[in-house]
Amino acid sequence: MHHVQKERITTLNQAAHGTGPVIYWMSRDQRVSDNWALLHAQQLAVERRVPLAVVFTLSPAFLGATLRQYAFMLRGLADTARSLRELEIPLFLLRGAPVAEIASFVSKHRAGTLVTDFDPLRIKAGWRKHVARELNIAVHEVDAHNIVPCHHLSQKQEYGAYTLRPKLLKLLAEFLTDFPPIIRHPFAWPDPPEPFEPLSVIGELPVDRSVAEIALPPGAAAAKNRLLSFIENGLGQYNTLRNDPCCDGQSGLSPYLHFGQLAPQRAALAAAGVPKAEEFLEELIIRRELSDNFCCYNNSYDQVAGFPAWARKSLDLHRSDPRAYCYSPEQFEAGVTHDPLWNAAQHEMVITGRMHGYLRMYWAKKILEWSPSAEDAMKVAIALNDRYQLDGRDPNGYTGIAWSIGGVHDRAWGERPIFGKIRYMSNAGCKRKFDVASYIARIERL
Template identity: 65%
Template sequence: MTAVDIRRIHPLNRREGQDGPVVYWMSRDQRAMDNWALLHAQELALERRAPLVVLFTLAPSFLGATLRQYGFMLRGLAETAQLLAKMNIPFYLLRGEPVGQLCSFVERNRVGTVVTDFDPLRVKRVWREGAARLCGVPFFEVDSHNIVPCRFVSDKQEYGAHTLRPKLRRLLADFLHEFPPLIPHPHAWPVPFQPLDPQGILSDLYMDRSVSELSNPLPGTRAAGERLRSFIAQGLEDYGLRRNDPCCDGQSELSPWLHFGQLAPQRVALETVRTLSGSPSSEAFLDELIVRRELSDNFCLHNQAYDRLEGFPAWALKTLGEHRHDRREYLYTQEQFQDAETHDPLWNAAQRSLLLGGKMHGYLRMYWAKKILEWSASPEEALAVAIRLNDRYSLDGRDPNGYAGIAWSMGGVHDRAWGERPVFGKIRYMNDRGCRRKFDVDAYIRRWGE
């Protein structure tokens, strides 16, 4: 029996197997351990007695990412490269257009097979499909990011968490098990390779440097593991009581490492179950980690308009259209939103948490997005502003969770119609009074005040 469940593996072309080295084209899951795609690539290489190499293609630009995101990613990749070197697996970072760079490497090194990881975002799908078509070798995608593989659990866009949850629960026992180890690879890569120099790459990379790197959190698998252990020891037991209070620091804070694939969601789930199985807090946390996160991947996989108005359900498009020309009490420009210059101290505080800390509490992110809808001239403008701000400043931006969360807040995705009101129509509404019933708004404003 192979280590990797065949239901995780999705062939991207029908080419016959070939001799030669095996390449793992790392993209979304940027870690050496607990990585099903890398494990499958090693399986294939061991079967063929072939070398194994890991490639990462660094695109010239990526969905508005800035120095903040590139720095976190590259410093994490340097740690991953060191761990791989200890396993006799070289790591190469190739700069330039990803498909061309990959195919040139495959041809130059007479590679026999390429394995890559799963990502539902459009740009990544275009890269994978183009490479599978042009590289001339067998090409496999392996879902290392979802505990239950996204393509397997459902072949359609799910209406909401309540429709995906039972499907996941039926399959969870099949997939939620310990990872086999990555072993030192016995078949050496014949070409010398150099350690990854993240600072050198950052110094030479053309990008938006106006959004600075953060001193905290630290990138990499080691820091991710430390944060996971800290959360399980000190935060998990009270998670259900504290998670919706932005003043309590009751969330796991694992999202940057999960987004960059420096930590496997399956590892988080295994450690949670091992430590506090069956408690209300652990069940609430696992629902967020598994159901809500995998629902976002489902949305982006099966709705290619996930970041456009057309991706909203028909009832939401209808009600937003009917209220398109309603009078807005306040209207702000993109620059005013960006600089936290609205009339609302709570919204401004939430935006400053994004600007200065690279993150925003999940409950406030809903309020933040809904107010952008309320204070923008059109739903299209509001959606573009919210996505740009989230992707530009948040460490976990450019992620299915972000796109699904904004679509829920502004477009009723994974939600239902509510009572009708100006501007929002039947989209769920949030206001300051509702927030004050949930947490100490004034304390939060003081924390992130100017």
């Protein structure tokens, strides 16, 4: 069997491997193919000649997620469960507090090793550490999301893309390799569960149903189709169209990457060598891994305390500057500001679960301009992003908001009211970039 690179694997406790089955606690990487964590778990199970199972813990109140995100995730997971079943690997869907559920499952099945995937978010890191302390078997964390594993790439928070890029490019050839296949598991699980039906699970979940599902097809097959379609039809124009919200110039891959239905490494392998792919690969590899680095090494990634010192000082100096407009969280959510462009971007997110990348920056910066403080702006931007975006609660989202409001990974710009030295964006600047009236008209037709 293929051995997963040791740099991807972090041992979370000092316990020894037991003799029982191997359990893969799937969390961030919700797919069968192209999954280093699942490959590592299977390698351990085959070497020890034991069964392998996948467990997924469904936490019903996860960071304010709504029906929109849960339904997309569960429909994708049902596909993953079917693919696993064909390989003699069961998927158990557990409901409740993740730490207690995992500890109970491991104990009940006398598991020998627990493998899980890497996620830099505080809540997930906390769960993994707690589980590793509770269990008396070895717990391995495998970075199945980043091409160059986050902990191996850098051991500290990087200042920006300019400091991360040379480190990453030096290591890229070593890690940007193709994936071996998951094989049909030779040691069957004695009592596999019945496949779960996503509709019935969704029906039982106590989640906020006021944010509706969207029509985007979920799952690994849909992710692969979207990737191939983008490479064939969109990648050639990505450099010129990606910053124009009037064009369908973006990849549309972020929900699939967020839910782990597509490996970023698979997308990079597909795009590498294609003419004019540089800008896409910069976003997919450098910027995305920079976001993981920020959230991994800065525990205040979603707070003003996480901003660089120059930005905090500058925002403080302008804390009492008069605001020409000041909106409540409810007004922001309803999209009833004085700015038709901002309102249109907010409506697009509420209706479709996505917002164009260029407008995400403008949207967040205006929340700063029209809020009583940077602290208020962070709360509003994160709450709206995580409630409506299909790819909410993601390191990319938190880092993008921290860049927009707090200058993270940016430099100091010219001083101005409210913003201080934080980079400013204006409606007039947007009008120079793209046809604002045409964009607003398109959103009004949704």
